Amino acid sequence: MFRILLTAAALAAALPAHAQLSKAETAMVATVDKESDRTIALLERMVNQNSGTLNLEGVRAMGAMLQPEFEALGFKVAWIDVPETKRAGHFVATHKGSGKGKRMLLIAHIDTVFEAGSPFQKFVRDGDKAVGPGVVDDKGGIAVIVAALRAMQQAGTLKGADIMVMLTGDEEKTGDPIPLARRDLVEAGKWADVALEYENLAQEDGREWGTVARRSANNWTLTATGKTGHGGSVFGPDLGYGAIYEISRILDHWQSELREENLTFNVGVIAGGTPASIDADGVKVQASGKTNVIPAQAIARGDLRSLSPEQDARAREKMQAIVAQHLPGTSATLTFQDNTPPMAPTEGNRALLARVNAINRDMGLPEMAEFPPAKRGAADSSFVAAWADTLAGMGPIGGTLHAEGEWLDLPSISTQAKRSAILMSRLAREKR
Incomplete structure (x- = not known):
């Protein structure tokens, strides 16, 4: 040329x-x-x-x-x-x-x-x-x-x-x-x-x-807990559903109820068991468990991307509302880490x-x-x-x-x- x-x-x-x-x-x-x-x-x-x-x-x-x-x-x-x-x-x-x-x-x-x-x-x-x-x-x-x-x-x-x-x-x-x-x-x-x-x-x-x-690039961390015990008692009135069913419920409801244009919430890493943990950087998880033990902890981490502050606030509110609908015998908490705004x-x-x-x-x-x-x-x-x-x-x-x-x-x-x-x-x- x-x-x-x-x-x-x-x-x-x-x-x-x-x-x-x-x-x-x-x-x-x-x-x-x-x-x-x-x-x-x-x-x-x-x-x-x-x-x-x-x-x-x-x-x-x-x-x-x-x-x-x-x-x-x-x-x-x-x-x-x-x-x-x-x-x-x-x-x-x-x-x-x-x-x-x-x-x-x-x-x-x-x-x-x-x-x-x-x-x-x-x-x-x-x-x-x-x-x-x-x-x-x-x-x-x-x-x-x-x-x-x-x-x-x-x-x-x-x-x-x-x-x-x-x-x-x-x-x-x-x-x-x-x-x-x-x-x-x-x-x-x-x-x-x-x-x-x-x-x-x-x-x-x-x-x-x-x-x-x-779009923005922010992170979230979801932690679920449950009562541990014999796996044969899962779903029962005393021990309930365990941490993995609780975290699975939340993630499934997010993807089915929150999806809209320009909004994504990827799950980057997940682990569950008795016990389960995540490192200080939020990138490496560890878990162990047995098939006949109800898991006590479950952890997931991912990102949240939105086009406007209003969309971001709306998504966070809906995510927290879904988290609050706990399965019997479980609890969960959701936290956000702000990195880059939209x-x-x-x-x-x-x-x-x-x-x-x-x-x-x-x-x-x-x-x-x-x-x-x-x-x-x-x-x-x-x-x-x-x-x-x-x-x-x-x-x-x-x-x-x-x-x-x-x-x-x-x-x-x-x-x-x-x-x-x-x-x-x-x-x-x-x-x-």
Whole structure:
């Protein structure tokens, strides 16, 4: 494939007749193309720096690598340490503009799922495809951010823009306690009018999609107890049904009575017997028992995903109501662990997608429909969506996430950087 780098004037002539890009926007498009090799070189350096979440020095090294990139663009850079969470911390870069336009928060993460001991460590390019750890999740997203900001600087539209870039260092394995780990991101969301999240662009059936919503990712733990004794007395008036029948009743009623669109409650692990237990991390269960002994304990753990706070609250209420309907001789308790809130599909989020689609029309690109939220996982954008209009999936196209062979479509970095540069430049002109 041959790519021709055009001057701003030549590019304007090459654009479709219906394109409505301004002179500055046309210049930004040309800059992104001109600096494509530079952007890919930065991506390669980032991917070759291991930054598995638990490699604290590697995550901090990513911050040190990016500091001069943002300082050259006029950003003030800081590193936020949160030692209580046992994570490396977060990178934040702030650009002070005129104070008149929309405040914009750009979100990505510098950690990956590939720790220092992983055999998958290097950036490899094959034509328009790159493979490497975190190449699309989320170092490709960071490359889009830098490319877009460089184009804005060259065109003169960055000068008046109020922008904060927050790159979290523990998105893949969030530190604990979560309220402390996400404290600074939440505060950034309260500052912002608009939040743009740079995980991978949704692509399906050859189409590109906009992400205006993501579901939550929270956990639940269900514990049932029963009277133990001889198995021949099960169901009787003295010993009742036992813990396993009780926990089975609850889970069966959940799946038959609670199911609705965009709501899921997966059972990830379960055990029952006399005794049964679960470890402190909530991932390993142990149980023992005999066929002629009524089980005394049963434990199940899973996740709860919902599209809105209202749906989440409604589901929890129904789950607890079902738990309370105990079988004879049993009891049960249900607790929830809040991890990532939902990013509901608000009108403000949809208005952001409409702005991107206006840019698509101006660039002669197809418009994007809303991507079904049940097909996307949770992300850091959910922590700010309650305060700022939010659009997710602004990063490049890629796949095989969280596994060896993770790949990225290199030309999509430029396409996404152009969309972002134009979007941010237009938002910077909108009054708060």
